[in-house]
């Protein structure tokens with residue numbers, strides 16, 4: 001099985017740290033940053049398969065970051081929302097997010113979602129280029 | 135506070151009644167008394183005029199009677215000479231001739247200038263009686279005609295005399311006749327109209343000339359006040375001697391006698407008194423009707439007022455509840471949100487500890503079991519805290535209610551399926567009374583389910599063990615609402631707590647069992663759906679929660 005490169009983006013650094021540790025323990029190559037800018041910088045330097053993106057962040061928020069990522073990189077995005085930002089999730093899905101999870105969630109659920117998204121990405125990439133993007 | 139509110143209404147009712155009575159009774163009384171007095175006046179006038187006519191007619195008849203007598207005697211005196219009349223046989227035949235047409239003359243006599251009766255015919259032997267010293271003898275010498283008052287004279291019965299004088303050959307003689315005053319009495323008394331009426335003649339000394347019907351005889355002085363001479367006819371009311379009388383009187387022209395006709399007004403006025411009774415009865419009836427009407431009107435006004443007052447109070451209470459909910463809801467949602475992140479972190483941390491523990495060899499760590507147990511406990515309690523924040527977020531969330539055709543029966547039935555096990559376990563019977571063909575409502579069935587779940591949960595908690603929870607649906611066509619009634623046989627809710635149970639965090643349950651959010655969340659959900667939740671509770675009997683939803687969505 002390929003290693004899955006994951007980037008966790010959340011302003012709550014403790015959360016990011018724990019998340020990364022736990023994903024790594026589940027054989028997922030995770031890294032963590034704490035803002036949208038940092039995420040874009042990170043993507044510039046390294047190839048990432050799936051970005052786990054918190055919707056609510058100070059500065060550049062989740063949805064803006066999502067749009068920027070989708071414009072420039074092939075990475076898939078999983079959105080993390082709180083209760084109060086559930087409406088944003090739908091908007092995010094329209095903007096090209098692969099899935100969304102409501103916080104707090106079980107780590108196993110996140111891991112499963114990452115794997116599924118990765119598989120879909122792989123299938124998409126193996127298809128002829130013409131059918132992409134509708 | 136409530137009693138104060140109704141006190142002012144009671145006062146208002148009295149005011150309304152007082153004003154209505156004032157403004158309707160016054161014109162009623164005014165009209166009643168005006169009509170009555172008007173009628174009295176008219177009627178009294180009629181009675182008075184009646185009496186006046188009677189007196190006038192009688193007076194004329196009496197004057198006529200005197201005139202006829204006088205002219206009869208004058209005719210006799212001037213068509214015969216002294217000599218002819220001195221013959222007793224002649225005047226006897228003359229008297230019987232006169233008596234054949236009118237029997238009011240009792241006797242006739244001729245008196246010469248010396249006062250000696252030279253000829254006489256009649257029942258008494260009065261021939262040769264000398265009248266020279268009688269008062270009337272002198273009077274007839276002056277006036278040529280004389281009518282006496284009634285007197286007893288030699289005869290011992292009431293009578294009066296008419297005398298005429300004739301001058302002949304330088305001397306004079308007098309023709310005198312006695313009139314039976316009984317005939318005269320009949321003439322006077324024939325005027326009597328009613329049972330208590332009276333009619334009599336008085337002379338200028340107030341002595342009765344004809345008997346009064348009541349008591350007094352001829353020649354006795356009358357109780358009637360002495361009346362000075364006047365012309366024409368007077369009618370007046372006389373209040374003397376307890377009983378009221380109307381009296382008509384007139385002085386005769388031929389003789390200064392007063393004709394008095396009296397009448398009992400109570401008799402004459404009977405129709406008037408009947409009218410008065412009638413008027414009083416009608417007014418009493420009118421008063422009764424007005425009082426009843428005023429009472430009925432004021433009562434319906436007051437009832438309407440109390441109803442609207444109650445409605446307003448309910449509305450106010452509703453408003454207070456809504457604003458309380460809004461404020462507390464915002465607070466709760468804010469707190470919940472702030473707690474959510476640390477909770478998520480605690481959960482992650484515990485999860486990480488679990489991950490790490492999996493790698494360890496249990497035997498190498500002395501307290502491995504305890505650590506594992508504690509980590510699991512942390513996880514469990516974070517779960518519990520999460521469920522609380524989750525529900526707290528329930529209010530603050532501005533959910534857009536979906537609008538789908540919802541069958542309340544079906545939603546209730548679905549919700550019950552979650553609870554049937556629990557009920558069975560606690561030996562609680564669930565009765566269902568669903569109205570068939572219940573109109574469907576456009577609403578959010580998931581939210582409604584949440585509400586039904588909360589209320590039914592409470593009902594099961596309230597019953598505890600062994601009891602009944604009843605679900606009933608129905609339709610109120612007047613309000614266009616469907617309703618679901620959830621009643622239980624629990625202990626009920628004290629009156630003073632009824633307005634608290636919808637407050638967030640109000641609970642009587644222990645911390646593990648209840649958060650006090652169930653009803654407040656339900657309230658805000660139903661409010662957003664445009665419906666109402668009502669509670670009715672009797673201590674010791676149980677509680678009834680009713681959820682009402684409008685059939686036609688407000689939008």
Ligand SMILES: Nc1ncnc2c1ncn2[C@@H]1O[C@H](COP(=O)(O)OP(=O)(O)OP(=O)(O)O)[C@@H](O)[C@H]1O
Nearest residue numbers: 592593596635641642643648649650651652653677
């Ligand atoms: N059917 C009932 N009979 C008697 N008391 C009731 C009933 N329903 C509610 N109550 C009272 O109202 C309080 C508030 O109810 P509510 O559902 O809001 O909170 P809770 O049941 O205590 O907790 P939660 O529902 O959040 O677990 C209850 O604690 C209880 O005292």
Ligand SMILES: [Mg+2]
Nearest residue numbers: 588592652653
């Ligand atoms: Mg409850």
